[in-house]
Amino acid sequence: MSDGTDGGNGSGTSTGDDPAVRIRFIGNATLLIRYGALTLLTDPNFLHRGQYAYLGYGLFSRRLTEPVLSVRELPALDAVLLSHLHGDHWDRTARRELDRSLPVLTTPHAARRLHLLHGFHRAAGLRDWQEHTLTRGRHQVRLTALPARHAGHGPLRLLLPPVMGSLLEFGPADGPVRVRVYVSGDTMLFGGLREIARRFPVLDVGVLHLGGTRLPGGFTVTLDGERGAALAGMLRPHHVLPVHYDDYTVMKSPLSDFLSAAERRSPAWVVPWRHGQEVVIAPGAGTMTVV
Numbered sequence: 001m002s003d004g005t006d007g008g009n010g011s012g013t014s015t016g017d018d019p020a021v022r023i024r025f026i027g028n029a030t031l032l033i034r035y036g037a038l039t040l041l042t043d044p045n046f047l048h049r050g051q052y053a054y055l056g057y058g059l060f061s062r063r064l065t066e067p068v069l070s071v072r073e074l075p076a077l078d079a080v081l082l083s084h085l086h087g088d089h090w091d092r093t094a095r096r097e098l099d100r101s102l103p104v105l106t107t108p109h110a111a112r113r114l115h116l117l118h119g120f121h122r123a124a125g126l127r128d129w130q131e132h133t134l135t136r137g138r139h140q141v142r143l144t145a146l147p148a149r150h151a152g153h154g155p156l157r158l159l160l161p162p163v164m165g166s167l168l169e170f171g172p173a174d175g176p177v178r179v180r181v182y183v184s185g186d187t188m189l190f191g192g193l194r195e196i197a198r199r200f201p202v203l204d205v206g207v208l209h210l211g212g213t214r215l216p217g218g219f220t221v222t223l224d225g226e227r228g229a230a231l232a233g234m235l236r237p238h239h240v241l242p243v244h245y246d247d248y249t250v251m252k253s254p255l256s257d258f259l260s261a262a263e264r265r266s267p268a269w270v271v272p273w274r275h276g277q278e279v280v281i282a283p284g285a286g287t288m289t290v291v
Contacts (some may be wrong), residue, residue: 027242038134044090045091053087055087080169084162107145110162114194124252145189147165171283180200181204185209188220188222188223193234201236204237204239208223238268
């Protein structure tokens with residue numbers, strides 16, 4: 001199935017020397033990302049429908065969807081990219097079943113806890129704008145930690161864990177960047193996001209964590225439809241992939257909110273993919289195919 005953006009040869013694929021980036025939507029904010037020989041997993045959440053994720057301070061949320069894959073069905077991974085420590089992004093299944101020798105690239109807060117409490121000794125904490133490069137064979141990805149905030153100002157910000165946005169730059173180990181992918185993490189809008197647009201004016205793909213997650217007291221702690229469209233308009237990626245919008249009971253802003261707001265406000269091409277689908281991003285041309 002094509003989203004109409006594949007252009008050119010229509011395949012969205014490329015040669016082995018210049019491979020496409022492939023991103024599969026496993027569920028919630030969990031993505032399987034492949035580039036040549038490299039394979040990454042984001043925000044591993046493998047709880048089943050009906051199970052509860054722990055959000056801290058005695059708060060739980062019930063999962064409404066089923067993940068497309070289990071941990072045991074994953075291919076060999078080079079690293080896990082973790083935006084923050086919440087039970088719908090790093091759950092008890094991931095903690096028990098993922099290989100503890102895997103590098104986990106995350107916030108310093110999460111890295112300390114994963115290392116000391118859960119035995120993931122290769123967890124690495126990255127501060128804003130810090131880079132980490134992974135290479136396998138002729139292919140590499142450079143990850144840059146980006147600003148993100150789960151809440152605005154005030155006491156709520158102190159109660160929620162620190163969050164990391166990410167820029168993934170894919171390309172040959174000895175060559176230029178071919179595809180740039182932004183992953184928002186569970187952020188709200190704040191001034192620090194404008195610096196991302198200033199430093200990285202060209203983004204091929206923006207993966208936005210949406211859902212308008214609402215905590216007791218009416219506090220919203222992830223982008224809802226309007227805020228998500230505003231962020232897309234600020235960063236102006238060529239394509240937007242919405243995730244994290246209907247998987248848990250605390251998510252109150254459906255995908256339709258974002259699609260309506262984006263149609264009014266954002267110049268980006270929104271790809272409303274479904275769980276289990278994969279996008280193929282051709283290098284250089286910025287074209288995309290949904291399969």
